[in-house]
Amino acid sequence: MKRGVLLVAHGTRVPAGVLAATCFAEGVANRLKAQNPLWENVLCRLAFLEISTPDIYAVATQMYQQEGIRELYILPLLLLSAGHALADLPRIIDDIQRDCPHLRVRMSSPLNDHERLVKIYQQHIHDALQQESGIDALLFVNRGSSYPHSYRIFQQIVQQTSASFPDLKKTSAFFAGLGAGLSRAFHRLEKSGVRECLVLPHLLFPGRLSAQLDRQLKEWAMGHAHLHFRSAPLLGESDELMDVYAKQIVLFSLRRAVQTV
Template sequence: MQAVLYVSHGSRVEETRKEAVACIEKAQAYVNVPLWKICYLEIASPNVEDGVEELVQKGATEIAVIPVLLLSAGHYYKDLPEEISHVQQRFPSVTFTYGKPLGVQERLVDVLVDRIEAVTDRERTSLNLLLVGRGSRKPETKRDIESIAHKLKSKTHASSVDVCYLAACSPTFEEGLETSLGREGEGTVVVPYLWFTGLLIRSMQKKIEELKAEGHSIEMTHYLQDHPGIVEALADRVNEALQNKESFPVLS
């Protein structure tokens, strides 16, 4: 029996977990596999092994593991494959296949455009955008964020689109803010390329409010959350995984 295991990052913030569940439930409505489960890589429960165990107990013989991740980084290449490698030893008769993160897609850039338009006046044509990524030591992360920034520039009337990162990469969020605020134009719009709320979003919001209190013209868009474009993209990744049945990488 085919099953789907959604693996979200995990957070201590209850609102983050609720948002993840809500988005996944909306995507699952477009997936014709009735047996499915949500689990987490860290911090929250159930973990990956518990999620697999529950699916197996309900009759799963094939499990499509779907990383609920925006981009390919350490969790996709290392952490999740290690978890599944461990679980495979416990359930050797179960076939595990691997889905892909959402990656760089035009429709996800369109989500960012929607988020920007929600906080700006359409007549303002010289805004500076600051695209904020989570960051990773994997070089693909910077490449992907820069690609998204390039696409965002072509879809908006922004004067500039700078990029920065919250961890592991440079420029940092603080450096990005300094660069963007120093540019000529009608102010800065901070665009977080983050899926759900959490401590990072809250920290950014606090910094933006401080800058606004100091007189800076700056706004921050809503994060991606469960925008219809995001839900559609996640559902498509699940259906692709069910059709393509890509095996997990063999870890040395």
Template sequence: MTGGVLLVAHGTRHPAGARTARLLADGMAARLGAPVALAYADVRGPSVAEALEGMPGPVTVVPAFLASGYHVRVDIPEQVRRTGRTDVTVTPPLGSGSVSALLPALVDRLAEAGVREGDVVVLAAAGTSSPGARAEVEGVAARLGRLVGGHGPTPIGWAATAGPRIEETVASLRASGARRVAVATWLLAPGLFADRVRASGADVVAAPLGPHPSVLRLLTQRALSAMEPIPGCP
């Protein structure tokens, strides 16, 4: 592929979260055989606009987000727009339309955490006020439920913004008689939200997806395909 690649993560003050973002960028670079720059949508720098200042074009921006929330729909395109550049393409986010490709990472992280047969599995996600982003997470829960339980959708608990919160979902399942509760973490990296999930009171809490091969494979495919830009973005 020609031009540069900019991976955009959410941003966190958590050192492990920053390290994970760097691992994602480095893993993409190894697969692409070319450098991958890293920027953040919030909390820490460089911002998208700052990172683009020093990049020759054309540039493919890959949002490392599991759902199409505010940063994906509004913030990142606006940061690109403010640069005035017309040679930047923003791909769909990591999780958009690609649940099947990421399910192996979710299931592997559960297994690594020690999930057992008979555990009640809950899906924990960051939380969003966007109905579309919520629907994307509900789609993940439906597919995960078929994989780990063979029946209906996996219950969802949110780390912020939406309800029920993850600790409420875990408590409700215990009150309903669940002996062990395992949480599948639909987050990319350690940070505030992952800390809340770990404190949910579940017996088993899977780690964030991080640089799982399925994640790196899909991020790389996003860059290589340079899919249609997000509407309204140059």
């Protein structure tokens, strides 16, 4: 049975975000094939949930009709399980399955190796501290979700990451959903007497939210000269995270402990 892998990114109107997602997906595919001989000839493609093209349905049906794929592994390039992974993707998969009757589709959960994600964050903090010893606080910023489970997982990541840096103050902020917004987090930092804050975006690729974050950081800094921000790289810039996703594909195909459609 001919297998294929479909990596699914969120999508953005920002060209740099599309390019970053494309490069990241290529990195995941290259690592998958280089590290696992049985996957050397597996077809890997990238699609987007919304806004950007190509979309998931178009790529999946093309892989089925033109490439002869009969077993398709879908891996969401998402950091947490929320509305897209729990509702939108299953609905799209239903449409694919309806129009591709001989295609077996399996969807993995989004990123599930949170320990490796914590290590990536910790490395970002170590790197920043080597460049700027005056950092006295960490600000973790998430896109946000109305799903309590996603909120709890993110807070666990924050706690585990910051546990290695007990001398640094920490707080978190969200663009939407549960949790405090950025303005509230800024006020907390100011009230705590923070002077130099490292911002850790819980985002994979450049897009509307990363641009909004940069804008709000600059606006706050202009009105509060005593509080300085510096931002860690986006998570999609991490080679280690490419390895994490590549290994997740292999593991979920072996365990078959995934959603089978």
